[in-house]
Amino acid sequence: MAEFIDPTREQFGAMMALPDDGRVHMLNLLRLREKADYEDGREATGAEAYKTYGKDSGPIFSGVGGKIVHAWDPKLTLIGPPSENWDIAFIAEYPNAAAFGEMVKDPAYQAIVFHRQAAVADSRLIRLHPKEGGAVFGG
Numbered sequence: 001m002a003e004f005i006d007p008t009r010e011q012f013g014a015m016m017a018l019p020d021d022g023r024v025h026m027l028n029l030l031r032l033r034e035k036a037d038y039e040d041g042r043e044a045t046g047a048e049a050y051k052t053y054g055k056d057s058g059p060i061f062s063g064v065g066g067k068i069v070h071a072w073d074p075k076l077t078l079i080g081p082p083s084e085n086w087d088i089a090f091i092a093e094y095p096n097a098a099a100f101g102e103m104v105k106d107p108a109y110q111a112i113v114f115h116r117q118a119a120v121a122d123s124r125l126i127r128l129h130p131k132e133g134g135a136v137f138g139g
Helices: 009-017 046-063 097-105 107-112 114-119
Strands: 024-032 067-072 088-094 120-128
Touching: 009 097, 024 046, 024 097, 046 097, 046 107, 046 114, 046 120, 088 097, 097 107, 114 120
Parallel strands: none
Antiparallel strands: 024 088, 024 120, 067 088
């Protein structure tokens, strides 16, 4: 089973090439490792490593105008592969795609993202364009 932890250059380029027309929502689905996989051998659970990542990246994230707009505790994958269960699900909002790009290219962010990489066993990151909800599906 393939693990997806970081975007490829091509995926990042395609995301940044989309029109930058205002707010961007990023759907984050994360499966954490039981034991973090630090290259330097330090000991932590995946949850502990991800918590460190969140604490250390928080000022950078908020500094580009980012905020968490929704967060959930996933309970069950009702439709999808049985192996695709998630520990964390949230939507992060950025004022625009350029703000997301600014965050991930920030040297301070690049210096701490290894905590996320050590913590995450698999993930999905989906760029969404926010729109108003409705009373019916597909509306």
